[in-house]
Amino acid sequence: MALTRKQFLASPSLAAAQPRKTSRPRNVLFLLSDQHRPSSVGCLGDPVAQTPNIDSLANTGTRFSQAYCSNPVCTPSRASILTGLYTHHHRTWSNATPWPFEIRTMAHHFSRSGYISGLIGKMHFVDAQTHGFDYRLDFNDWFQYLGPKTQLYADELGRRNSGSGLPIVDDLWSDFGDPWIGHRRVDNRQGLVHVGRASLIAERDHFESFVSRESIRFMKRFAGKHPFFLIASYLKPHDPFMPPETWARRFQADDMKLPATYGKVDLAKVPAEIRQRIENHGPSPELKDQAAARQRIAMYYANLAHLDECIGRVLTALRELGLEDDTIVVYSSDHGEMLGEHGLWQKFVFYEPSAGVPLIFRVPGLTHAGAVCSQPVSQVSLMATFLDLCGIPIPAGLDGPPLTPLLRDPRHVRPAAVYAQFALRTRNARAMIRDGDWKYCHYAGDTPELYNLRSDPQEMTNLAGDPAHRGRMDELRARLLAWHDPGRTTA
Known part of the structure; x- marks a missing residue:
C-alpha cells in the first residue's frame, strides 16, 4: 500500500535517520594553553599578537574580559579548573604536589554520564593517575612519538621540569637523578628560563602539533558514536621560547618594545619578594639585558602564533566533521605571563597580566556572537559551568558557581568576589x-x-x-x- 507523504515522513525508519535536534550540545571541546596573558590577543588590539583563530572564536562567542585563575602557577591552577575547588580545598599546593586521588574531577562526572572523556596534552598531574579520564595522551606519549628526536627537546629545555619537561612523572628520576645531565648539547643552563631562539625541531614534531593531530584523531574516532568531553591542552606560549623557525622569523627582537611599566615601579611600595624579583630579574637574570628581554618578548609572541595555528587546525576539523553546531568550545589558559610588565617575568604574582586569563565560550544556541562579559569571574567556576551546560548534576561543595547566567546574558550582575592564592x-x-x-x-x-x-x-x-x-x-x-x-x- 502506498504511503501518503505525511505517513512517510512520520515513519519510524525515517525518523531514526533525521538529524538529532537537542536543546543542549552533546560535546565539549576545551582548548587550554599555558601562560597566555589575557591582553595578548589580536582582537583586543595587541599590535604584535597574531591570533586569528582565537580572535574568530571570540567573535563568534562570549568573551570574559575579567577572568582570573585561582593560583598563578600551573599545577594548583589546573587542579582548580578540573575540580571546581580553590587551592586550600583541593590541596594541590605547588607544581611538585600530586593531586589527591580522592577528589573527583569533571572527567569523572562526564564519564559517569555517558561521555567519553579525553585529555590530550599537558595537565601537570605530577603522578601517574588518570584522574577520571578515559583516554589520555601526555608528554610521555609525545616522547614515544619523537623517539631519538627527544634529544632535540632535551637540548631546548635545558632543565628538569615536570610541567614542560622530561618526564611528566618526577618520581621516575627520584632514585638516580636527571639522566639528561651531561647530555644536553645546546642550552645547558640548569633552572633558567631561556631568552629564546628558533627551534631545531620540525614544526610537525612540536608538542602543539602533536596535541592538535591527536585531538583531531580523537574527534574522528568518537564523533557520532559517543558524546565526548575533550581537553586539548597545549604547552605554548610557555617556555621553552623556541618556536618553529617559520614562526620565529615573523617576530624580530628589534621590533619589540618593552612595556610602559618596565622600570617604573616604586620599589618602596611593593612587597619585599616582588621588589627582589624586579631587582634581580628573577627567575631569569639573563633578561637584565634589554636586548635579551626584547628577544624573549619576540619569541613569546612567536610561540603564541604557533599555538593559534594549531588551535585553528582543531577548529577546522571540528567544522569539517559536522560537529560545530553540536559542540561547546571553550578557550582559556592556566595563568598569564608578566612579559616584562613591572619589570617582572613569568607568573607567580597577582597583577593582571599574571593572574588574569583569556576565557572564551562558544555555546551553540546560547552565547551571543562577539559578546563581552565584564563581570569578574574565576576559573574555579569552569567545572560547574561545563556540567550545567551539559545537563549533568553539579555536585555539592564546589567553590565556583556556574557561569551559565552570564553566558545567557553577559550584562547579568552577580555580586560575588573572586579570589586567588599562591x-x-x-x-x-x-x-x-x-x-x-x-x-x-x-x-x-x-x-x-x-x-x-x-x-x-x-x-x-x-x-x-x-x-x-x-x-x-x-x-x-x-x-x-x-x-x-x-x-x-x-x-
Whole structure:
C-alpha cells in the first residue's frame, strides 16, 4: 500500500535517520594553553599578537574580559579548573604536589554520564593517575612519538621540569637523578628560563602539533558514536621560547618594545619578594639585558602564533566533521605571563597580566556572537559551568558557581568576589580578593597591596598605605581572611 507523504515522513525508519535536534550540545571541546596573558590577543588590539583563530572564536562567542585563575602557577591552577575547588580545598599546593586521588574531577562526572572523556596534552598531574579520564595522551606519549628526536627537546629545555619537561612523572628520576645531565648539547643552563631562539625541531614534531593531530584523531574516532568531553591542552606560549623557525622569523627582537611599566615601579611600595624579583630579574637574570628581554618578548609572541595555528587546525576539523553546531568550545589558559610588565617575568604574582586569563565560550544556541562579559569571574567556576551546560548534576561543595547566567546574558550582575592564592603552606603565602573595581593582595608578613583597577588599570599606585583608603583595605582584608588566611599552616 502506498504511503501518503505525511505517513512517510512520520515513519519510524525515517525518523531514526533525521538529524538529532537537542536543546543542549552533546560535546565539549576545551582548548587550554599555558601562560597566555589575557591582553595578548589580536582582537583586543595587541599590535604584535597574531591570533586569528582565537580572535574568530571570540567573535563568534562570549568573551570574559575579567577572568582570573585561582593560583598563578600551573599545577594548583589546573587542579582548580578540573575540580571546581580553590587551592586550600583541593590541596594541590605547588607544581611538585600530586593531586589527591580522592577528589573527583569533571572527567569523572562526564564519564559517569555517558561521555567519553579525553585529555590530550599537558595537565601537570605530577603522578601517574588518570584522574577520571578515559583516554589520555601526555608528554610521555609525545616522547614515544619523537623517539631519538627527544634529544632535540632535551637540548631546548635545558632543565628538569615536570610541567614542560622530561618526564611528566618526577618520581621516575627520584632514585638516580636527571639522566639528561651531561647530555644536553645546546642550552645547558640548569633552572633558567631561556631568552629564546628558533627551534631545531620540525614544526610537525612540536608538542602543539602533536596535541592538535591527536585531538583531531580523537574527534574522528568518537564523533557520532559517543558524546565526548575533550581537553586539548597545549604547552605554548610557555617556555621553552623556541618556536618553529617559520614562526620565529615573523617576530624580530628589534621590533619589540618593552612595556610602559618596565622600570617604573616604586620599589618602596611593593612587597619585599616582588621588589627582589624586579631587582634581580628573577627567575631569569639573563633578561637584565634589554636586548635579551626584547628577544624573549619576540619569541613569546612567536610561540603564541604557533599555538593559534594549531588551535585553528582543531577548529577546522571540528567544522569539517559536522560537529560545530553540536559542540561547546571553550578557550582559556592556566595563568598569564608578566612579559616584562613591572619589570617582572613569568607568573607567580597577582597583577593582571599574571593572574588574569583569556576565557572564551562558544555555546551553540546560547552565547551571543562577539559578546563581552565584564563581570569578574574565576576559573574555579569552569567545572560547574561545563556540567550545567551539559545537563549533568553539579555536585555539592564546589567553590565556583556556574557561569551559565552570564553566558545567557553577559550584562547579568552577580555580586560575588573572586579570589586567588599562591605559595600556601610556605613563608611566602599570599592571597588576593577582587571585588568590583578593587583588588587587595595580602602577604603573610609583608607589605599588602591595594589597587583601584578602574583608575589604575596598570596597578602602579599601591593605595595600601593611603589613609584615605584605609577603610576599604580593612574591609577587603577582613573578608579575605574570613574566607581563608594564607598565613595558616593547615588547610
